[in-house]
Amino acid sequence: MGYTVVGSRKTRAFRVLWAMEELGLAYDHIPALPASDEIRAVSPLGKVPALKDGDDVICDSVAIMTYLADKHGGLTHPAGTIARARQDAWTNRIIDELDALLWTAARHTFVLPKDQRVPEVKESLKPEFDRNIQRIAAEIDGPFLAGDMLTIPDILLLHCGSWALAAKFPPLPDKIKANAKVLMQRPAYQKAAALP
Numbered sequence: 001m002g003y004t005v006v007g008s009r010k011t012r013a014f015r016v017l018w019a020m021e022e023l024g025l026a027y028d029h030i031p032a033l034p035a036s037d038e039i040r041a042v043s044p045l046g047k048v049p050a051l052k053d054g055d056d057v058i059c060d061s062v063a064i065m066t067y068l069a070d071k072h073g074g075l076t077h078p079a080g081t082i083a084r085a086r087q088d089a090w091t092n093r094i095i096d097e098l099d100a101l102l103w104t105a106a107r108h109t110f111v112l113p114k115d116q117r118v119p120e121v122k123e124s125l126k127p128e129f130d131r132n133i134q135r136i137a138a139e140i141d142g143p144f145l146a147g148d149m150l151t152i153p154d155i156l157l158l159h160c161g162s163w164a165l166a167a168k169f170p171p172l173p174d175k176i177k178a179n180a181k182v183l184m185q186r187p188a189y190q191k192a193a194a195l196p
Helices: 013-023 061-072 082-111 120-139 152-166 174-183 187-193
Strands: 003-006 027-030 050-053 056-059
Touching: 003 013, 013 061, 013 152, 013 187, 050 061, 056 061, 061 152, 082 120, 082 152, 120 152, 120 174, 152 174
Parallel strands: 003 027
Antiparallel strands: 003 050, 050 056
Protein backbone atom coordinates (compact mmCIF):
# COMPACT_ATOMS: atom_id res chain seq x y z
CA MET A 1 0.00 0.00 0.00
CA GLY A 2 1.27 3.47 -0.86
CA TYR A 3 0.73 7.01 0.27
CA THR A 4 -2.46 9.02 -0.20
CA VAL A 5 -2.55 12.76 0.47
CA VAL A 6 -6.03 14.05 1.29
CA GLY A 7 -6.47 17.78 0.88
CA SER A 8 -6.78 20.42 -1.80
CA ARG A 9 -3.62 22.14 -3.00
CA LYS A 10 -5.31 25.41 -1.98
CA THR A 11 -4.94 24.47 1.70
CA ARG A 12 -2.05 23.53 3.97
CA ALA A 13 -2.01 20.26 1.99
CA PHE A 14 0.15 22.15 -0.52
CA ARG A 15 3.05 21.89 1.92
CA VAL A 16 2.74 18.11 1.98
CA LEU A 17 2.32 17.83 -1.78
CA TRP A 18 5.43 19.94 -2.38
CA ALA A 19 7.40 17.88 0.15
CA MET A 20 6.25 14.64 -1.51
CA GLU A 21 7.45 15.95 -4.87
CA GLU A 22 10.79 17.09 -3.44
CA LEU A 23 11.30 13.64 -1.93
CA GLY A 24 10.37 11.95 -5.21
CA LEU A 25 7.61 9.89 -3.60
CA ALA A 26 4.74 8.23 -5.41
CA TYR A 27 1.33 9.06 -3.98
CA ASP A 28 -2.35 9.32 -4.74
CA HIS A 29 -4.03 12.67 -4.22
CA ILE A 30 -7.61 13.32 -3.13
CA PRO A 31 -8.16 17.10 -3.43
CA ALA A 32 -10.65 17.25 -0.56
CA LEU A 33 -11.75 20.46 1.05
CA PRO A 34 -11.95 20.94 4.83
CA ALA A 35 -15.02 19.36 6.45
CA SER A 36 -15.81 17.40 3.26
CA ASP A 37 -16.95 13.80 3.27
CA GLU A 38 -13.61 12.75 1.74
CA ILE A 39 -11.55 14.15 4.62
CA ARG A 40 -14.01 13.07 7.29
CA ALA A 41 -13.67 9.51 5.99
CA VAL A 42 -10.04 9.50 7.18
CA SER A 43 -10.03 12.25 9.83
CA PRO A 44 -13.08 12.87 12.02
CA LEU A 45 -11.90 16.43 12.71
CA GLY A 46 -12.47 17.29 9.06
CA LYS A 47 -9.19 19.21 8.85
CA VAL A 48 -6.82 18.90 5.90
CA PRO A 49 -4.30 17.63 5.15
CA ALA A 50 -4.18 13.98 6.09
CA LEU A 51 -1.69 11.38 4.93
CA LYS A 52 -2.71 7.77 4.61
CA ASP A 53 0.22 5.38 4.85
CA GLY A 54 -1.34 1.96 4.51
CA ASP A 55 -3.84 1.68 7.36
CA ASP A 56 -2.29 4.54 9.33
CA VAL A 57 -3.43 8.15 9.08
CA ILE A 58 -1.35 11.17 10.06
CA CYS A 59 -2.93 14.62 10.34
CA ASP A 60 -1.23 18.03 10.52
CA SER A 61 1.00 19.27 7.71
CA VAL A 62 4.14 19.68 9.83
CA ALA A 63 3.76 16.24 11.41
CA ILE A 64 3.32 14.70 7.96
CA MET A 65 6.34 16.48 6.48
CA THR A 66 8.51 15.58 9.46
CA TYR A 67 7.45 11.93 9.25
CA LEU A 68 8.20 11.75 5.51
CA ALA A 69 11.48 13.66 5.81
CA ASP A 70 12.73 11.41 8.60
CA LYS A 71 11.53 8.24 6.89
CA HIS A 72 13.01 9.07 3.48
CA GLY A 73 16.10 11.04 4.53
CA GLY A 74 15.39 14.31 2.75
CA LEU A 75 14.29 17.87 3.56
CA THR A 76 15.83 17.47 7.01
CA HIS A 77 19.02 17.28 8.99
CA PRO A 78 19.58 14.11 11.04
CA ALA A 79 17.76 13.87 14.36
CA GLY A 80 19.97 14.56 17.36
CA THR A 81 22.20 17.08 15.58
CA ILE A 82 22.61 20.81 16.17
CA ALA A 83 21.61 21.35 12.54
CA ARG A 84 18.32 19.56 13.22
CA ALA A 85 17.74 21.60 16.37
CA ARG A 86 18.21 24.81 14.37
CA GLN A 87 15.89 23.48 11.67
CA ASP A 88 13.24 22.59 14.26
CA ALA A 89 13.61 26.02 15.85
CA TRP A 90 12.84 27.65 12.49
CA THR A 91 9.89 25.32 11.95
CA ASN A 92 8.38 26.09 15.34
CA ARG A 93 9.01 29.80 14.98
CA ILE A 94 7.25 29.99 11.61
CA ILE A 95 4.28 28.02 12.94
CA ASP A 96 4.07 30.23 16.03
CA GLU A 97 4.83 33.65 14.54
CA LEU A 98 3.26 33.39 11.06
CA ASP A 99 1.02 30.37 10.55
CA ALA A 100 -0.88 30.83 13.82
CA LEU A 101 -1.68 34.44 12.97
CA LEU A 102 -2.83 33.56 9.45
CA TRP A 103 -5.00 30.72 10.74
CA THR A 104 -6.61 32.96 13.35
CA ALA A 105 -7.36 35.54 10.65
CA ALA A 106 -8.85 32.85 8.41
CA ARG A 107 -11.06 31.56 11.21
CA HIS A 108 -12.49 35.03 11.78
CA THR A 109 -12.92 35.65 8.05
CA PHE A 110 -14.62 32.51 6.76
CA VAL A 111 -14.03 29.40 8.92
CA LEU A 112 -16.08 30.12 12.04
CA PRO A 113 -19.87 30.49 11.91
CA LYS A 114 -20.74 34.12 11.18
CA ASP A 115 -22.09 34.75 14.68
CA GLN A 116 -18.72 33.72 16.18
CA ARG A 117 -16.46 35.81 13.94
CA VAL A 118 -14.77 38.96 15.15
CA PRO A 119 -13.61 40.67 11.92
CA GLU A 120 -11.51 43.22 13.83
CA VAL A 121 -9.22 40.39 14.92
CA LYS A 122 -7.76 40.12 11.43
CA GLU A 123 -6.73 43.77 11.39
CA SER A 124 -5.10 43.43 14.80
CA LEU A 125 -2.97 40.51 13.57
CA LYS A 126 -1.49 42.30 10.56
CA PRO A 127 1.02 44.51 12.45
CA GLU A 128 2.20 41.52 14.51
CA PHE A 129 2.65 39.44 11.36
CA ASP A 130 4.58 42.28 9.74
CA ARG A 131 6.94 42.64 12.73
CA ASN A 132 7.53 38.89 12.84
CA ILE A 133 8.23 38.44 9.14
CA GLN A 134 10.51 41.51 9.08
CA ARG A 135 12.59 39.96 11.88
CA ILE A 136 12.70 36.62 10.07
CA ALA A 137 13.82 38.33 6.86
CA ALA A 138 16.61 40.13 8.73
CA GLU A 139 17.98 36.77 9.89
CA ILE A 140 18.03 35.08 6.48
CA ASP A 141 21.62 34.81 5.27
CA GLY A 142 21.34 32.38 2.40
CA PRO A 143 18.96 30.72 0.02
CA PHE A 144 17.77 28.34 2.75
CA LEU A 145 16.86 28.88 6.40
CA ALA A 146 18.60 25.88 7.96
CA GLY A 147 21.88 25.33 6.18
CA ASP A 148 22.79 24.62 2.58
CA MET A 149 19.72 22.63 1.53
CA LEU A 150 15.95 22.93 1.34
CA THR A 151 14.30 21.81 4.58
CA ILE A 152 10.81 21.81 6.06
CA PRO A 153 10.92 25.42 7.34
CA ASP A 154 11.66 26.70 3.82
CA ILE A 155 8.44 25.09 2.60
CA LEU A 156 6.54 26.56 5.54
CA LEU A 157 7.89 30.06 5.06
CA LEU A 158 7.04 30.17 1.37
CA HIS A 159 3.56 28.79 2.00
CA CYS A 160 2.90 31.29 4.78
CA GLY A 161 4.13 34.11 2.56
CA SER A 162 1.76 33.06 -0.23
CA TRP A 163 -1.09 32.73 2.26
CA ALA A 164 -0.35 36.20 3.64
CA LEU A 165 -0.52 37.73 0.17
CA ALA A 166 -3.85 36.03 -0.54
CA ALA A 167 -5.20 37.22 2.84
CA LYS A 168 -4.14 40.81 2.09
CA PHE A 169 -1.63 40.98 4.93
CA PRO A 170 1.23 43.53 4.75
CA PRO A 171 3.63 43.23 1.79
CA LEU A 172 6.43 40.73 2.24
CA PRO A 173 10.01 41.93 2.76
CA ASP A 174 12.16 41.97 -0.38
CA LYS A 175 14.41 39.20 0.95
CA ILE A 176 11.41 36.91 1.50
CA LYS A 177 10.08 37.68 -1.99
CA ALA A 178 13.49 37.03 -3.58
CA ASN A 179 13.84 33.66 -1.84
CA ALA A 180 10.28 32.72 -2.77
CA LYS A 181 10.92 33.54 -6.41
CA VAL A 182 13.86 31.12 -6.48
CA LEU A 183 12.02 28.34 -4.63
CA MET A 184 8.97 28.63 -6.85
CA GLN A 185 11.13 27.70 -9.85
CA ARG A 186 11.94 24.29 -8.38
CA PRO A 187 10.39 21.47 -10.45
CA ALA A 188 8.83 19.89 -7.35
CA TYR A 189 7.11 23.17 -6.46
CA GLN A 190 5.82 23.51 -10.02
CA LYS A 191 4.40 19.96 -9.98
CA ALA A 192 2.63 20.51 -6.67
CA ALA A 193 1.29 23.89 -7.80
CA ALA A 194 -0.33 22.25 -10.84
CA LEU A 195 -2.39 19.84 -8.74
CA PRO A 196 -6.10 20.38 -7.93
